[in-house]
Amino acid sequence: MELDRKLQILADAAKYDASCASSGAARKDSRGSQGVGSTGGAGICHSYTPDGRCVSLLKVLLTNVCLYDCHYCINRRSSNVKRALFTPEEVVKLTLDFYKRNYIEGLFLSSGIVRSADYTMEMVIEVARQLREVHHFRGYIHLKTIPEASPELIEKAGQYADRISINIELPTQQSLDTLAPEKNLNRTKAAMGGIRNRIDESAVAKKDARQIKAAPRARPPAFATGQSTQMLVGADASNDAVVLGRADELYRDYRLRRVYYSGFSPIPEPSVLLPIKPPPLVREHRLYQADWLLRFYGFNVKELLPVEHPLLDLEMDPKLAWALRNRAMFPVDINRAPRELLWRIPGLGVTNVARILAARRYTRLHLADLQRMRVNMKKVLPFIIAVDHTPSIALLESDQLRFRFLPAPKQLELNFANPPASPADAAMARSGEL
Incomplete structure (x- = not known):
């Protein structure tokens, strides 16, 4: 298959993943070295930096071939879609070509599970390794990791990436058992815990190195500055209190930088277990607003969603x-x-x-x-x-x-309309001051 056809298939397959975020980290610039792609912490594709700038990223899957059969996923094993597979060298070439044409400032790379979780993770890491070590790429790299992969591979991914993430997808194990039977919530949280510990260790090591003014060669190896995740909204029966409760747990216990909420969108040839219609797009927006209140305004979940009001007010x-x-x-x-x-x-x-x-x-x-x-x-x-x-x-x-x-009646009608077929990219950074 030609490279441009692969890109068309795998870039389209990646649009459902909303868990991209600004890195919050600044890669050193390329002056005095052969490095390319320094973004100075500018961020990633289809998102916003802390100063409000919209920045771009090559956002693709390594492959949409997948061993798993998650009912809500367009790339599930039983889905009748066109399949494609990049080699690591092809992703590296695309990233550098797009960067040199000033189209992007970094890479977001995810993947379906091909052969095994470890095999897939090794290919994802190889892309980042070649960019960093062979081509001295200093741009932003966000790698989507696989919770079933070995801790050693997740550790290695964090050494090359600015940010890594693991999608939790659904807030309860009961929902995962129904819609994504190969996924396990405890296994995902264990992987998140390992990443958090490694990020904390890296931060302490960097602080100690600055205090003793360590020589460049003596400095500790870099590690990702944070992690994020994504939860689907409306694919299962979980109410907003359950969704926000899980998000609050992830923020407190694993120090996630962001939890992204992606409104369920009907896919071709859907499973009979999925709802017929997507939730109103405003629900996703309200979850982002409530998430902002949890993180920056001192609210807790029980205040925003008491037992008698488990759903956010959409109006x-x-x-x-x-x-x-x-x-x-x-x-x-x-x-x-x-x-x-x-x-x-x-x-x-x-x-x-x-x-x-x-x-x-x-x-x-x-x-x-x-x-x-x-x-x-x-x-x-x-x-x-x-x-x-x-x-x-x-x-x-x-x-x-x-x-x-x-809101005015026309605005209410718009708010409660069904979202477009691919809402994930439109969901970026819908938070702000309330």
């Missing part, structure tokens, strides 16, 4: 939905409240909270000050007290307050 963002369920905590005086309470005000993000805390050291804040900070005034006004503003308690306690924040 409004999760912080606003939480505030409407906890109106007794409001209004909040922005000139007196601590940081943690300011974070919980709808319409205030971490950046504006930092600005408020800095400004109120010198003056008492008025509404005009918030407007200059570009705060969403419609959201915050019912929930805050300022020098020149006290909200109506009657409005705060009124059932009509919810309707004040509902």
